[in-house]
Amino acid sequence: MSMTEAVRNNEQLNRYELTVDGATAVAEYELRDGKVVFTHTNVPESMAGKGVGSALAKGALSDVRAQGKKALPLCSFIDGYIKRHPDYADLVE
Template sequence: MSVTETVRNNEQLSRYELTIDGATAVAEYELRDGKIVFTHTHVPESMSGKGVGSALAKGALEDVRAQGKKALPLCSFIEAYIERHPDYADLVE
């Protein structure tokens, strides 16, 4: 499995998605006061340990930046990703 797919923002379901080989990892969010509040991230077991979660987090945070918004990581996975990648710390108020 190669993590070369594109993370997409599924606004109807309020989640970022990364689909590879028929499996989809998601980072769910809510919009609050102009911020994207990450509430839950799920990576299917078949995708675990292959960098999919990190690719999903990176793609989602890049989209937040492109939209000129701020992020609020209530999800522990997104929070830990930002801690490991301080270049995204400016997205968090």
Template sequence: MDAKVRNNTAHSRYELTVDDATAVAVYEIRDGAIAFTHTEVPRSLSGQGVGSALARGALDDARAAGKKVVPLCSFIAAYIERHPEYKDLT
């Protein structure tokens, strides 16, 4: 997948667009940390690894910015659980 995850700060969400569909990871900034509150992958992109690519891109961006992560969203929490290399962000 060549699509790039982008941080849409105006809408407080990370986005990954594939074809004409966009997956999103919505967040809030809380005490300087990024609190992920909801992740949504359109049905047309389901099962293609788009959600994982979105989570990875968002978490990599948080790390690059020196931010801690609060995984309120079950998808992001499960991704971090499956990928221990991101546990240091929480």
């Protein structure tokens, strides 16, 4: 299983999670008007530089697409990921 495939939506906590080697990176969100509003992303320092944040963003955005929803990237990390990967730009109105 790839890291992207390991991303899971923890709907109870309103966040996408990716756990690698016992540490968990999260992309927090709120649901507003049928959109997934990304508010904050946290990747622990022990995971930095290993592609975990990118895998988390890709997995979260792919899930948003699969649900037929739009995304509002208030979080600078998710916003930057979308700008670097224009194949996700269609998710943003």
